Structures are given as structure tokens and as C-alpha cells.
Amino acid sequence: MNFLFEPPAIPAVPVRGETALFPVNRIFCVGRNYEAHAAEMGFKADREAPFYFIKSPSALVESGATIAYPPGTENYHHEMEFVVAIGGHAFRIAQEDAMSVIYGYGCGLDMTRRDLQFAAREKGRPWDLGKDFEQSAVMAPLTKAADFGAIASQRIVLKVNGQVKQDQKLDDLIWSVPELISHLSRFYHLQPGDLIYTGTPAGVGPVVAGDRLEGEIDGLAPLTLTLGAAA
Numbered sequence: 001m002n003f004l005f006e007p008p009a010i011p012a013v014p015v016r017g018e019t020a021l022f023p024v025n026r027i028f029c030v031g032r033n034y035e036a037h038a039a040e041m042g043f044k045a046d047r048e049a050p051f052y053f054i055k056s057p058s059a060l061v062e063s064g065a066t067i068a069y070p071p072g073t074e075n076y077h078h079e080m081e082f083v084v085a086i087g088g089h090a091f092r093i094a095q096e097d098a099m100s101v102i103y104g105y106g107c108g109l110d111m112t113r114r115d116l117q118f119a120a121r122e123k124g125r126p127w128d129l130g131k132d133f134e135q136s137a138v139m140a141p142l143t144k145a146a147d148f149g150a151i152a153s154q155r156i157v158l159k160v161n162g163q164v165k166q167d168q169k170l171d172d173l174i175w176s177v178p179e180l181i182s183h184l185s186r187f188y189h190l191q192p193g194d195l196i197y198t199g200t201p202a203g204v205g206p207v208v209a210g211d212r213l214e215g216e217i218d219g220l221a222p223l224t225l226t227l228g229a230a231a
């Protein structure tokens with residue numbers, strides 16, 4: 001193809017045991033999917049239906065990176081998340097069939113400009129400035145679904161400078177992974193390359209320049225992130 005300028009590189013994530021990368025198509029994020037996190041945000045979790053926001057694939061950052069403290073915020077938060085990588089096609093898929101389209105799983109961080117998210121929320125405006133910005137979607141290498149096994153009571157932990165800030169279990173998820181895939185597929189044609197950030201446990205909080213973040217989920221490759229000076 002003949003482009004007017006060099007197009008950006010395709011965002012992609014490494015996979016344990018593979019030399020080829022997993023190319024990222026879309027990034028769906030689930031809101032308030034742990035009861036204790038909904039509570040710390042000032043809400044009772046909604047049991048009627050999950051809700052979503054989207055991050056641009058260009059927001060992707062590989063684990064191990066040092067990223068700049070982002071512009072426009074004074075309250076930059078970590079949100080450790082269990083991420084599902086889609087490897088098949090799904091449209092209006094039943095919950096019973098939903099696991100069949102999963103490629104694998106990874107540790108992710110949904111980095112958030114909390115002050116901008118709250119300002120938007122108060123005015124009933126979209127969350128984009130708070131959620132969808134450069135370097136806001138951190139991903140560790142994926143582990144194939146078969147190597148991970150069943151989603152059960154694996155621990156999900158986030159440490160800042162060695163101190164545990166978030167610590168829950170995957171069975172604390174309000175909306176399970178098959179429920180999320182089935183529900184999302186009523187609104188989108190899910191396809192290989194889609195990522196679903198499944199929501200963050202309680203304990204979100206601010207990070208500052210110089211902080212080192214370490215995320216772990218039992219059975220997955222760990223995640224690290226270092227905060228640099230302001231952009």
C-alpha cells in the first residue's frame with residue numbers, strides 16, 4: 001500500500017513460549033467489576049449489566065517500560081487488572097461457548113487520570129481524558145489459556161515500591177469472563193487481537209515520579225512499570 005506518511009507500528013504484546021507477537025486490535029475496559037472497588041469509588045456495584053469504556057490501541061505500553069508522568073493530571077492512579085486476550089471471532093456468543101474464543105491472559109494496568117475521570121463523571125461527560133491517553137494501557141506478556149487453566153481463586157496483587165496496595169482474587173470478579181465476552185459480543189463483533197481489561201480490585205491510588213509498580217496474578221507473567229518525571 002502507498003501511504004502519505006509512515007503509519008504507526010501495530011501495537012502488539014509478547015506471548016510466553018512464542019516468538020511471534022499478539023497484534024492488538026481493540027482495548028475494551030470493564031468498569032467497577034469488583035464490589036470493594038465500586039465501594040471505594042462511591043458506588044454500589046451494578047448487577048444489571050456490565051459497562052465499558054475503550055482505550056486506543058496506541059495507548060499500549062509494554063511491561064518493563066519507564067513512562068512519563070502524564071500531562072493534565074495531579075492524581076494519576078494505578079488500576080491492576082486481569083486481561084483477557086481474544087483469539088477467535090464472537091458475535092452474540094452464548095456464555096457456554098465464550099471460553100472457546102480466548103487466546104490467553106495477561107497482567108495489565110489501566111492507568112487513570114483520576115481527577116479528570118471524576119470531573120467528567122460529575123458533569124455526565126465521557127471519561128476519555130481520564131482513561132484514554134498515551135501510555136495508559138500497560139501489558140505484560142500473555143500466557144496461553146491452556147497453560148493458565150481455569151479462572152478460579154488466583155490472587156491479583158499490585159505493589160508500589162514493594163508495598164502491597166491491591167490484593168484480591170479473580171473469583172471476586174462480579175461479572176465473570178464468559179459473562180463479559182457474551183455480553184460484549186451483543187454489541188461488537190469480537191475478533192482476534194481484542195483485549196478485555198476486566199476491572200480493578202480495591203486499593204487504587206496515586207503514583208508519583210520515581211515509583212516502581214509490580215503487578216502479579218498467580219500463573220501469569222508479572223508486570224513492572226517505572227514512573228518517570230512529568231512529560
Ligand code: MN
Binds near residue numbers: 030079110197
Ligand atoms: Mn479499570
